[in-house]
Amino acid sequence: VSVLNIIKHKGSRIVSVRPEATVAQAVAVLHEKRIGAVLVRDVRGALVGILSERDVVRGIVRYGAAVLEKPIRALMTANVVSCTPRDDVRHVMEVMTMRRVRHLPVTEAGTLKGIISIGDVVKHRLDMAQLEVNVLRDYARSH
Numbered sequence: 625v626s627v628l629n630i631i632k633h634k635g636s637r638i639v640s641v642r643p644e645a646t647v648a649q650a651v652a653v654l655h656e657k658r659i660g661a662v663l664v665r666d667v668r669g670a671l672v673g674i675l676s677e678r679d680v681v682r683g684i685v686r687y688g689a690a691v692l693e694k695p696i697r698a699l700m701t702a703n704v705v706s707c708t709p710r711d712d713v714r715h716v717m718e719v720m721t722m723r724r725v726r727h728l729p730v731t732e733a734g735t736l737k738g739i740i741s742i743g744d745v746v747k748h749r750l751d752m753a754q755l756e757v758n759v760l761r762d763y764a765r766s767h
């Protein structure tokens with residue numbers, strides 16, 4: 625199953641913030657949208673980083689309460705690892721495990737298509753497992 629299948633189901637609304645916005649603004653977005661990370665895009669819409677809850681925790685340790693007024697640029701990870709819509713979900717799981725990240729932006733020919741989280745992957749795996757159980761149960765019943 626490909627990444628496209630998953631982002632198609634969850635809809636493709638892409639939440640992003642500007643690098644010059646404050647950490648306080650980013651935290652409000654994370655809370656409001658109930659997400660763990662947000663993509664950082666410049667004025668022209670280019671992907672310039674990703675900011676996750678983990679970066680905020682790190683920022684609190686580093687700056688204390690003053691972190692809230694820092695620009696997102698100061699805390700985000702600029703070197704973003706992404707995947708494509710054609711990638712297999714298994715591949716995405718491998719990348720997330722090896723890189724220790726829980727979010728991967730989905731890009732195709734330089735355009736942002738969405739974002740896939742570890743939660744999306746887990747949900748997909750559970751759906752698949754449930755489907756398998758149902759199929760096997762039906763088979764057992766009819767034999």
Ligand code: AMP
Pocket residue numbers: 660661674675676677678679700701703704705706724725726727728729
């Ligand atoms: P997460 O596990 O997604 O909450 O993120 C853990 C750390 O990895 C944070 O410092 C994030 O900024 C960073 N991170 C998350 N996703 C990515 C990604 N796709 N590429 C690069 N870094 C990432």
